[in-house]
Amino acid sequence: MVQQSDVLIAVIGVTGAGKTTFVSKATGRKDLEIGSDLSSCTQEVQIAETVIGGRRVILIDTPGFDDSDRTEADILRLIANYLAEMYQDGKRLNGVILLQPISINRIMGSEWKRTRLFERVCGPDAYGNIVIATTMWSDIKDTAVGLKRMKERMQEDSLWGPMVKKGACVVKHDNSPSSAREIVEILVNKSKVTLQMQEELVNNGGRIGQTSAGKQLNADLREACARYEREIEELRKECSHFAEDMQDLREKVERVNKEKEELERSQVSDFSCCGWVVSTKLLKVDIFAVIGNLLPVLIITGEVVAKASGCAVM
Template structure:
């Protein structure tokens, strides 16, 4: 047994909404605000604390809403390949359980002013996980506005990302909506309500369909291919820098600073190679999907916080 469930009045699940985004964007905090639950595991640093899937159910206008907190990309302890495998299991299991998503909330901190290549890559990952057909069920919600001394900086971030197809522009053009979350219960519920109000029918996500078509191998999905290409680009950049250092230090003794950089690059190359190998082997088995679907269905039905329970199914 993964865990014991206390008896509660069973409520027919109606709305399932997944939260995605980078580590530290405030997914767990959003769930805590929306649900009113004080026992949600929340990260207050750049280190990720949500290792697996966390599901929390609550009543909203007479219906049951289940918010699903997925692992954040840019995790300090796990590669994007491992996170993709966890998300793959979640999507496959929820599909088998007959629990399609009502919508998706993508959270982005307004404290991230500079747009970087890594952010662009992860936006592409999210696009390929969802697929164009699901964009009308997507809300792009910005967080952490209270930390800004000048709100205009946040407005500039939203405008810049919204105007460029490489970032949010493409998703917005295909139906995604913008929202501002001010870290209050009313704000969180307004965003949840907007998904419910605009919901027409569940749309299978692109990664769900591609997993089923490709023997549940993550690397054969569009998101998996993007993650693999990004790892390849990282390895190429590390190799280039390593060769530059070797040319610079050729013919004389390597100083301590240069040697430290060489050691760091070599370690990064090892980590990148390990991540590529994990991605190459990442697959969810039918047995895992079945077990996960059963556990998740129980969690949604009873309405419990389920991080530890679902982690058992992921093992």
């Protein structure tokens, strides 16, 4: 049974960020289901507790975003349902730990969207109760590179900047039990806070789509749909060009085949030879037979010509 004096901390992050591993390191629990690939093992909320500074601490391991089996809407709905139940039961969080892999080289659009969604879930009034813990440091060779990435995100207004300006803490997690417990300890003495999404769910009758986070996700989905529709239209145009090219090729092939067939059927033009009409069918006759047949005619014709011209025939 959760007591009012208990410290409640939610752990949120992308699938593969190490949420369940973090909770396991902080609490010493070995029975938590930990994923070994990009498929999230935390399909539902997992709870683990420990004692830090003499206080009972309950860590809430939430399903990861960018899950291979569930949509962002599914994940948001799971988190929203749990937060709503907490609120209705009079339970409040002491803080939220956002885990972010520092091994990611480039800042992708998906990270911007997740960060905006996270901000909408928590709300500005809860930024001071947020710890952003960077993970996966063992995956980069140069620590300076990781520190540079941290600084870039802290200064970027579309990423951690707004949260940092309002009191969010950014730390490095080295994946050790002591590191995990030190991060949790940052939030142990924080005052209870109500997340923006919890209040909005109550005020909007539990309709997730009417919350700031829900509206943000809807906007992201509309943007994605519009982008996919543009890509489909571009592919359709390309396919149309391909179809036209294919039709041109078909017509060329047909013309070539027609010319080939005509050539095979055609005969050399008729021509006159010594008053005889010689057909191209002669081409199929033995040439010697042709010469033999024409020779008497040529001789007779030659005699006539010779007599007319006064020349002798040899």
